Amino acid sequence: MTDRPPLEHFLGLWFGVRQFEGVDPAKAVAPVMRFNHPVSETFDNDVQVLVMEQQGVWQWGQTAEGRFVERENEPDVRWRVIGENADEFWLHHAAFEAVTDLPASRSAQLFDEATIARIKREVAPLPCGTWTWPGTTQTMHYRDASVVMICEDAGDYWVVASAPQEADLDWLDELNLTWDESDTRLTSES
Numbered sequence: 001m002t003d004r005p006p007l008e009h010f011l012g013l014w015f016g017v018r019q020f021e022g023v024d025p026a027k028a029v030a031p032v033m034r035f036n037h038p039v040s041e042t043f044d045n046d047v048q049v050l051v052m053e054q055q056g057v058w059q060w061g062q063t064a065e066g067r068f069v070e071r072e073n074e075p076d077v078r079w080r081v082i083g084e085n086a087d088e089f090w091l092h093h094a095a096f097e098a099v100t101d102l103p104a105s106r107s108a109q110l111f112d113e114a115t116i117a118r119i120k121r122e123v124a125p126l127p128c129g130t131w132t133w134p135g136t137t138q139t140m141h142y143r144d145a146s147v148v149m150i151c152e153d154a155g156d157y158w159v160v161a162s163a164p165q166e167a168d169l170d171w172l173d174e175l176n177l178t179w180d181e182s183d184t185r186l187t188s189e190s
Helices: 007-015 025-032 086-101 113-121 166-173 184-188
Strands: 037-044 047-052 058-063 068-072 104-111 137-143 146-153 156-163
Touching (some): 007 025, 037 058, 086 137, 086 146, 086 156, 104 166, 104 184, 113 156, 146 166, 156 166, 166 184
Antiparallel strands (some): 037 047, 047 058, 104 156
């Protein structure tokens, strides 16, 4: 198996960011963050809060031991270890920003497992972990310049696929899926 593309590859592909030499992953990803926001100098006991969801409902951080964690931003909710290293953690954030901000996009709610299996056959998992936001399980996948977020809640699936250009999603359009939430092909043709 070949090595998976690094964070720098995806930042360049999705956002056109090309200056990485000696740049800390957090500093490389911070300029592309629009939905979630980097946080500085904020601590919750032994966890340094690094990122806050735009409405303040979710947080990501790093423990004093260096483990990356997430949690709902509510009193007494415990931090959950997400099993990502620094590159994976910041790639996950970049992927989330890409899936919510790139100009070509498709999204649908309530896909079934068979449809999810069809989509997964066409993509590779991004080298990052599983989050429990914005679904009970959330995983990121890619194919060329496209990024695909698959969220699952109690057997129901929400999928968002985005890319820099409509042509980057041609592979997905060939699956003939019904995008019941959004489809930028409909707005870009007007």
